[in-house]
Amino acid sequence: xxxxxxxxxxxxxxxxxxxxxxxxxxxxxxxxxxxxxxxxxxxxxxxxxxxxxxxxxxxxxxxxxxxxxxxxxxxxxxxxxxxxxxxxxxxxxxxxxxxxxxxxxxxxxxxxxxxxxxxxxxxxxxxxxxxxxxxxxxxxxxxxxxxxxxxxxxxxxxxxxxxxxxxxxxxxxxxxxxxxxxxxxxxxxxxxxxxxxxxxxxxxxxxxxxxxxxxxxxxxxxxxxxxxxxxxxxxxxxxxxxxxxxxxxxxxxxxxxxxxxxxxxxxxxxxxxxxxxxxxxxxxxxxxxxxxxxxxxxxxxxxxxxxxxxxxxxxxxxxxxxxxxxxxxxxxxxxxx
Amino acid sequence: xxxxxxxxxxxxxxxxxxxxxxxxxxxxxxxxxxxxxxxxxxxxxxxxxxxxxxxxxxxxxxxxxxxxxxxxxxxxxxxxxxxxxxxxxxxxxxxxxxxxxxxxxxxxxxxxxxxxxxxxxxxxxxxxxxxxxxxxxxxxxxxxxxxxxxxxxxxxxxxxxxxxxxxxxxxxxxxxxxxxxxxxxxxxxxxxxxxxxxxxxxxxxxxxxxxxxxxxxxxxxxxxxxxxxxxxxxxxxxxxxxxxxxxxxxxxxxxxxxxxxxxxxxxxxxxxxxxxxxxxxxxxxxxxxxxxxxxxxxxxxxxxxxxxxxxxxxxxxxxxxxxxxxxxxxxxx
Numbered sequence: 001x002x003x004x005x006x007x008x009x010x011x012x013x014x015x016x017x018x019x020x021x022x023x024x025x026x027x028x029x030x031x032x033x034x035x036x037x038x039x040x041x042x043x044x045x046x047x048x049x050x051x052x053x054x055x056x057x058x059x060x061x062x063x064x065x066x067x068x069x070x071x072x073x074x075x076x077x078x079x080x081x082x083x084x085x086x087x088x089x090x091x092x093x094x095x096x097x098x099x100x101x102x103x104x105x106x107x108x109x110x111x112x113x114x115x116x117x118x119x120x121x122x123x124x125x126x127x128x129x130x131x132x133x134x135x136x137x138x139x140x141x142x143x144x145x146x147x148x149x150x151x152x153x154x155x156x157x158x159x160x161x162x163x164x165x166x167x168x169x170x171x172x173x174x175x176x177x178x179x180x181x182x183x184x185x186x187x188x189x190x191x192x193x194x195x196x197x198x199x200x201x202x203x204x205x206x207x208x209x210x211x212x213x214x215x216x217x218x219x220x221x222x223x224x225x226x227x228x229x230x231x232x233x234x235x236x237x238x239x240x241x242x243x244x245x246x247x248x249x250x251x252x253x254x255x256x257x258x259x260x261x262x263x264x265x266x267x268x269x270x271x272x273x274x275x276x277x278x279x280x281x282x283x284x285x286x287x288x289x290x291x292x293x294x295x296x297x298x299x300x301x302x303x304x305x306x307x308x309x310x311x312x313x314x315x316x317x318x319x320x321x322x323x324x325x326x327x328x329x330x331x332x333x334x335x336x337x
Numbered sequence: 338x339x340x341x342x343x344x345x346x347x348x349x350x351x352x353x354x355x356x357x358x359x360x361x362x363x364x365x366x367x368x369x370x371x372x373x374x375x376x377x378x379x380x381x382x383x384x385x386x387x388x389x390x391x392x393x394x395x396x397x398x399x400x401x402x403x404x405x406x407x408x409x410x411x412x413x414x415x416x417x418x419x420x421x422x423x424x425x426x427x428x429x430x431x432x433x434x435x436x437x438x439x440x441x442x443x444x445x446x447x448x449x450x451x452x453x454x455x456x457x458x459x460x461x462x463x464x465x466x467x468x469x470x471x472x473x474x475x476x477x478x479x480x481x482x483x484x485x486x487x488x489x490x491x492x493x494x495x496x497x498x499x500x501x502x503x504x505x506x507x508x509x510x511x512x513x514x515x516x517x518x519x520x521x522x523x524x525x526x527x528x529x530x531x532x533x534x535x536x537x538x539x540x541x542x543x544x545x546x547x548x549x550x551x552x553x554x555x556x557x558x559x560x561x562x563x564x565x566x567x568x569x570x571x572x573x574x575x576x577x578x579x580x581x582x583x584x585x586x587x588x589x590x591x592x593x594x595x596x597x598x599x600x601x602x603x604x605x606x607x608x609x610x611x612x613x614x615x616x617x618x619x620x621x622x623x624x625x626x627x628x629x630x631x632x633x634x635x636x637x638x639x640x641x642x643x644x645x646x647x648x649x650x651x652x653x654x655x656x657x658x659x660x661x662x663x664x665x666x667x668x669x670x
Contacts, residue, residue, distance in 0.1 A: 234442035240399060242457045242515065243430030252456070253445050260447075331447065 013317060017310065021075070024309035025068050028302050035084050035300035036060065058084060071306065080310075081303035085295075090307045094289055098311070099182030100170055101288035104211065104281070105273055107204050109266070111212030112219055117262075120223025121255060127228060135220065142217025147276050151210040151283040158206060166203050168285040175199060207284040211276050215269060222265045223258065230258040260330050267323030274312050344414075345372035346523055346555050347396075352408035354388075354395045361627040365391040367579035367634075369408070370652065373523065378549060378556040380566030380587060382602070383576035386623050389559045392576070393525045397435065398425050413522070431461040434521035438528035440508035444500040444515075451496030454480040454515045461519050480518065486551075487514040487544055506537035510544060517548055524549070525557045530565055542569055563606050567591045575599045578624055578634035581652065585659035595661045598635045633663070641665055 036054045040046050055061050059070065074081065080090040119139075123132040159167040170184060171177065177187045177196055185204075188196035230236065231254055239253040278290035285291070289308055296304035354366035365388045373379050381389050395406045396417055410417040412433060417425065437443040445453060458476040477496070484492035487510040500508055509529065516524060526545055530538035546569055549556050560566050566573055566587065573590045575583040575598065583596040594600045601619035621638035632647040633639070639646065645664050652662045 234437050234439065235445040237394075237399060238435075238437055238443040238512075239445070241397060241429055241435045242460065243426050243428070244456060244460050245426065248456065248460070252448065256447055257445070 009321060013314075016317065017313060018072070020313040021072060021306060021310055022068065024306045025071065025302075028297075028300070028305050029064055029067075031297075031300065033300050035302065038299050039084065071303070075307075075310075080307040083296075083304045084301045085299055085304070090303045093292065093304065094308055094311055096182070097287060097289045097292050100184070100286060101277055101281070101290060103183050103185060104204070104207055104277055104286060104288060105270075107208035108211035108215065108273065108277075111208050112216035115212070115216040116219035117223055117255075117259075120220040121227055121250070121258075123220070123224045124227030124231060124258075125250065132224075136224070139217040139220045142213050142220075145213070147210055147214065147279045148283060150213055151207070151280055154206050154210055155283070165206050168283075170200065170203050170287055171196075172199055172203075207280050207286055210283070211273065211280045214276065215266075215273060218269060219262060219265065222262055226261045227254060227258040230254045233257070256330075260327065263323055263326045263330060267320050270319040271316050274316065346375050346413055347371070347373040347557075348409075348411040349396065350409040352392065352395060352406070352410060354391055354400055354404055354406045356404045358627065363626045364579055364629060365404075365626060366395055366406075367629070369581055371574060371581065371584075373555050373557060375522075375555055376549070376553055377572065378546075378558060378570045380570030380573040381557060381559045381576060382561065382563055382566050382573060384561055384623050386626070387576040388579040388626075389561075389576050390527050393435065393527065393557065393559065397429060397433065397525075398422075427461070430457050430516075430521070431519045432522050433525075434516040434519070434523070435525040435527060436512050436516045436529060439532040440512040441500065441505070441532070443512055444508060446500055449497050449499055450484075450503070450511050451477075451480060451498075454483065454496075454511075454518055457515055457518055480514075483514045483518045484511065487511070487517075487548070488540075489514070505533055506540060509533060509537070509541050513541075513544060513548065517552065517554075520552055521554055523555045523557070525559070527559045528561070529558070531561070538565070545569070563591065563602060575602070578629065579626060580634060580662060581660075582635065582662045583660065584652075589657075589659060595655075595659065595667075596635075596663050597639045597641055601638075 035058065036051055039054070040051070052061075059067060062070070071081065078091070082088065083090045083093050086093050119135050123129075123135045126132055155167055158165045166172065175196060177184055177193075177200070178191055180187050180190050184200045185197060188194075188200050233254075236249060236254050239249045244253075274290075277288065278293060280286065281288045281290035282294050289311060293305060293308040295301070296308060349369055349371040352366055352369040352371075353364065356363040356365060367388070369392055371379075381392070383389050391400065394400055395404075396410045396412075398406075398417065398420075400406055406418060408418065412428065415428075417428075420428070444450070455472060455476055458479060459473070462473065462476060480496065481492045484495065489495060489507060489510055495503075500511070503511060509532075513526075513529075524545070529545060530541055533541060542565060545556060545558070548554075558566055558570055570587045572585065573583075573587045574581050575590070575596065577598050583590060583594065583599045585595075590599060591603065594603050598619075601617070604617040605619050606616075619638065624634060624637060630647070631649050633642070633650040636642045636646040643664075650662050650664055652660050654660050
């Protein structure tokens, strides 16, 4: 990929991001409910003057188009405004939460791949076998089960009934891991406390499985289809004719080529991974961007919600971009053209 | 027949390959008897779908399920069809090599030419050299030598190249180098020129002939083009609808074909005729292989057919050793 296409791709981001901010802004503006009223709650001692001052402080007295213009103009300079609730810059609040979301997303992806690739491969090689049929049927169920349902079932079974894993949160209460990178798995190791690492890992299991299951079902089907197609290629027959071991034929010749479509599907499906993380984080009280976004919506925390949506959009676009690069790395036919 | 000092390197008797389908049983290979002598080049000719490729894939145990192969195939006296998977794997690529029609499809697009040639050497090399990482310098030398011998310039530098960086002719040469890197005793070249430009076709055929001389191996040259086979082969087997219909010395079969199908094939081939002669296209088309009738497979298209052709027709050997699957007396005269 040349520098020119790289720059072109980055320039294409501008209209996309503008559109995203506008949609997020309008959706929040037209959602019934007023942030100031929600903040005041049932406090009857607040005077109308105080309310007016609060509205003024938050910039809510301005007409809609001016509010949007201010938001975008400031956002360009990196100022996304103050969170109504936290009284701190929105960017600060979100970046604090981002590592937890990324940690969950990566763990979910690993769970999904660990299930999908071997299962899809075996199903393709033993196409039509009982294993193939069972796995394919399960994958249909896997796609169909909603996150919120699976999450609650897993909590009921593994956390409440069996007590093997924690119900929610990212760490046990009372365990305060010194923050270095924000990724608790990394920070717990930097802290020199393997027991803390294990605790973080235990908290990660259920949300990661919840979020990864749907994705693994999809990736399994892609792996299976792609592998079946690859196994019919002449180069696989030629590899067999050369007298290579079945393992070498399967891994070096078939799997490598079969995985190329998987990369694209993962990138495209990252959107559902992100939206899934919003639900999963809420179920498991996972302190990530998704959960703070939900909190922001319920309290009509306009700047926070707009910026969180913008953040998801940027991550999504970057992931697609990364997929393009990976696709080239995996596929030498494109690399050297 | 160019009889070798020993018996045939490859001996096939009653080879039959069937594929059950929802519409009936497809008999792709229907009772093939064939011998390939040491250092001989046997041409196998037939239209697309006549079962040429399946015949040889069947011998190598490379027919996909649910295909079923029966009969007897002996390679150097060893029974190929009854052989264990491991034994067969050790034979493939080392003693019995095959190249495919289109090297662009047969070479893995995401592996370098070097690793595709070295993995063959590694698979058949001594146990110590089966290393996962790092290369055996002796094998790298052998790979470079082989690529040079098939005419790839600056072979040492091209080991790292990927198939798409080679031209069509170069890819074909590289595939031949990979197939021959272990000095096999028999090469099955499946349509080696069909995917190539006319200008490159002759080069590749000459290369196969040269490698046959140098390595002293036998070659089975599969082609749908009689011209390709006529020039390079000692003997020709003509296949039609899963059967061999005529087998004999190349020159004799081309000059005086005896089976009506071979006659039609030659009459309709522009590359074999002088320009003044009129081309005669063959009427009809290759029959559907599902539930083929018992009699002569060519009968529906044959200008000489009679009621006797509806009964099974066996291969008959004439006094001069030529074999024809036809009931007409003049065919074996």
